[in-house]
Amino acid sequence: MQLKEELIESHTIYRGRVVTLRIDTVRLPSGRTARREIVEHRGAVAIVPLLNPETVLLIRQYRQAVGETLLEIPAGTLEPDESPDVCARRELEEETGYAARQLRKLFSQYLAPGYSQEVLHVYLAEDLAPVAQRLDEDEAVELVPTPLQAVEAMVLEGQIKDSKTIAGLLMTLRLLEGERK
Amino acid sequence: MQLKEELIESHTIYRGRVVTLRIDTVRLPSGRTARREIVEHRGAVAIVPLLNPETVLLIRQYRQAVGETLLEIPAGTLEPDESPDVCARRELEEETGYAARQLRKLFSQYLAPGYSQEVLHVYLAEDLAPVAQRLDEDEAVELVPTPLQAVEAMVLEGQIKDSKTIAGLLMTLRLLEGERK
Numbered sequence: 001m002q003l004k005e006e007l008i009e010s011h012t013i014y015r016g017r018v019v020t021l022r023i024d025t026v027r028l029p030s031g032r033t034a035r036r037e038i039v040e041h042r043g044a045v046a047i048v049p050l051l052n053p054e055t056v057l058l059i060r061q062y063r064q065a066v067g068e069t070l071l072e073i074p075a076g077t078l079e080p081d082e083s084p085d086v087c088a089r090r091e092l093e094e095e096t097g098y099a100a101r102q103l104r105k106l107f108s109q110y111l112a113p114g115y116s117q118e119v120l121h122v123y124l125a126e127d128l129a130p131v132a133q134r135l136d137e138d139e140a141v142e143l144v145p146t147p148l149q150a151v152e153a154m155v156l157e158g159q160i161k162d163s164k165t166i167a168g169l170l171m172t173l174r175l176l177e178g179e180r181k
Numbered sequence: 182m183q184l185k186e187e188l189i190e191s192h193t194i195y196r197g198r199v200v201t202l203r204i205d206t207v208r209l210p211s212g213r214t215a216r217r218e219i220v221e222h223r224g225a226v227a228i229v230p231l232l233n234p235e236t237v238l239l240i241r242q243y244r245q246a247v248g249e250t251l252l253e254i255p256a257g258t259l260e261p262d263e264s265p266d267v268c269a270r271r272e273l274e275e276e277t278g279y280a281a282r283q284l285r286k287l288f289s290q291y292l293a294p295g296y297s298q299e300v301l302h303v304y305l306a307e308d309l310a311p312v313a314q315r316l317d318e319d320e321a322v323e324l325v326p327t328p329l330q331a332v333e334a335m336v337l338e339g340q341i342k343d344s345k346t347i348a349g350l351l352m353t354l355r356l357l358e359g360e361r362k
Contacts, residue, residue, distance in 0.1 A: 001321065001323050002321065003241065003242060003243040003250050003321050003322075003323065004243050004250070005243050005245050007245075013194070013195050013202070014194045014195060014202060016204075016218040017216070017218065018218050018295070018296050019202075019218050019220065019296050021194070021195060021200075021202050023197075024245055026245055028319050028321065029321045030319055030321070032319055034319055035198070036245040036246065037197040037198065037199050037200050038245065038246045039200065039220055039246070039296075039297075041296075044295075060184065061184060062184040062185050062186050063291075063294040063295065064186050064188075064205055064207055064217040064219065065217065065219045065220070065291075065293075065294050065295065065296055065297055065298050066291050066294045066298055066300070069184050069185070070291065070294055072294075075295075077295075106337070107336050107337055107339070107342070107347070108339065108342055109342050109343065109344040109347055110244075110246075110247050110251065110342055110343055110344060111292050111293040111297075111344045112246075112292040112293050112297060112299060112344070113244040113246050113247045113251055113253075113343055114199070114225075114244065114246065114256075114258075115199050115200050115220075115222075115246055116220075116246055116292075116293060116297065117246050117247055118293060119247070119342075120344070138209050138211055138213055138215055140182065140183065140184050140209065140210045140211070141184075142182050142184065152352075152355060155288050155352065156287070156288055156352075158288070158289065161288070161289055161290050161291055161300075162290065162291055162294055163290040163291060163292045163293070163301070163344045163345065163348055164344065166288070166290055166348045166352070167344055167347040167348045167351065170348065170351035170352060170355065171333075171336065171337075171347070171351060173355070174333060174351065174354070174355075
């Protein structure tokens with residue numbers, strides 16, 4: 001089946017600091033044309049930091065887009081030309097004050113491919129060593145060590161509701177349980 | 182710790198069909214001000230449809246925002262005033278041609294709370310009965326029945342890279358394995 005859409009024209013509405021909004025006109029497989037509203041984004045990383053095999057270090061921060069504080073795994077946007085691995089180590093140290101002696105890539109995911117270009121690379125960080133926490137001047141973040149075995153119930157009960165955090169934690173649970181078998 | 186940001190002013194840059202872009206100026210806990218680029222969105226649902234206890238029905242569709250076809254669980258945006266339960270049944274029937282005799286809500290998640298308001302409600306659909314598939318005229322979608330036991334490897338190998346699909350499938354695996362114990 002022909003699924004691909006063909007780009008006819010593209011124009012940028014707004015160039016922001018985090019996101020850029022553009023409108024694409026595409027030709028559909030049916031032959032008709034359609035408009036697609038697209039959010040451009042540089043990409044990001046997120047890190048599941050294990051303090052020990054039973055405890056994950058989450059962070060709590062306010063998110064103006066949704067008007068509430070959320071419990072999340074540490075994450076951050078790629079700097080221009082920064083590799084995801086380097087970004088993962090940098091964000092982990094800045095946000096939590098820990099460096100990872102072991103860092104492994106788990107998977108990459110598109111967060112909202114219906115309209116957003118953003119790809120997010122998810123890492124598992126183990127064997128952590130304390131370093132100085134270096135939050136950006138305006139970053140207000142609370143560290144929340146959390147039992148790994150509690151996270152599934154926390155998702156089902158609505159205490160964890162950030163998608164990258166849910167996917168990263170559930171994959172970590174499956175991998176660790178598989179390795180312990 | 183004070184985490185909340187206080188809204189000072191807000192203005193809309195662009196009102197689209199799927200997304201609206203606005204810029205908020207906020208006062209940070211530190212007392213300084215900052216600008217937040219925010220994508221407004223009506224919210225959406227996604228459904229994990231089980232054809233039988235071992236097989237999930239995925240769909241493949243082209244996503245212009247990321248420039249490739251993706252393997253996803255069925256999903257769609259809430260109509261104005263539509264409840265998530267009603268939307269989940271509607272989208273499942275329209276996109277797959279199946280109605281669910283059993284539909285249970287799993288969890289809700291914010292897809293990209295750093296800049297997007299979008300909340301997505303995730304459902305598990307079981308005991309499916311065929312009805313007529315009713316795709317929108319311009320929707321091109323391929324149905325892909327997939328062994329549930331293969332999905333973890335498909336995420337790690339990059340064959341499944343949509344965040345709602347990853348979170349929904351991993352939670353389904355955990356729930357079904359818990360129920361079979």
